[in-house]
Amino acid sequence: MAQAEERASQNALLTLEIWHPDCWTLEVTGAVSANLLAHTVYNAADGRVKGHFTAYGDSAEEIDRLVDEATNSRLTYSVVEMQHRYGFDHPHVASGNVTRELLVEYDPNNTVSNALASQGFIQEGPVKIRNGTEYWSVFVDSDDRDRLHERLEAVQEMRDAEITVTKISSHNLSGDDALGRVENLSKRQREIFELACEHDYYTWPRGITTCELADKADISKTTLLEHLRKAEVKLLDPAIDEVTESL
Incomplete structure (x- = not known):
């Protein structure tokens, strides 16, 4: 030690x-004005992982477009919206931004x-x-x-x-x-x-x-x-x- x-x-x-190529987060944020924070990654089935992400933007409509892009991406398997936990704030997100918690399943080889x-x-x-x-x-x-x-x-x-x-x-x-x-x-x-x-x-x-x-x-x-x-x-x-x- x-x-x-x-x-x-x-x-x-x-x-x-x-x-880098074949990354759903890069493709999605390149297509819409909302942004992402990548947090913890969990094991899923068949070699896949599920990542906890915070989507944030200036309006709920921007986040809706990001979720739609992520859901329809060829590089994701599933996108689930998570309930925001009370008292859980992100110091990396500016005050006043609209946020939404996402659990996204994808291939870790593309990260x-x-x-x-x-x-x-x-x-x-x-x-x-x-x-x-x-x-x-x-x-x-x-x-x-x-x-x-x-x-x-x-x-x-x-x-x-x-x-x-x-x-x-x-x-x-x-x-x-x-x-x-x-x-x-x-x-x-x-x-x-x-x-x-x-x-x-x-x-x-x-x-x-x-x-x-x-x-x-x-x-x-x-x-x-x-x-x-x-x-x-x-x-x-x-x-x-x-x-x-x-x-």
Whole structure:
């Protein structure tokens, strides 16, 4: 765990603009004026996933058009509107916007998230999608910043993506602070995180693939990445965790 805590204290925060083909969120937001926030992803049947999204816009009509586009997309299997939970607000959505919660079933192979995770990019919070572009905030180990270009190129090749880095900033934690945040992990998150560290998942190059680690944990790849993402967010910034864990 000491090595994991030391790695967690040395990070760079990147802001990325991403486009890639065969993505329903990009096609839909490119066709309408409403926007999306991408939150948590759950396993579904036949290798599919269900993602929790917030649709937001200036009017209910704009959201209606977005829902229609998503429902009719060749890249989605189902779109279900969820009941908005009282007291659940989105800090990423401007005050006064109309919002609607959606549960959308789709093929995870048409997303860029696994490609980013495979290259060590840790999602910082909800992904914003507007005007046919995804806006990601991701952490990356600052010890590997000299390889940053190479890793981004690998993501681009895996998904035929176009990626622009719009901002890079430092994000450092003291050793004591990082140690305290380990205690904030749930039992399962800590088990999975420690398993990942034990098998050099966070080294470069990695000592184990995501699929191999999922097999060792006896869970699906999607579930593994979700456990790791939540653990990493708690280790990096507890304020972010307040947003992520409430979803």
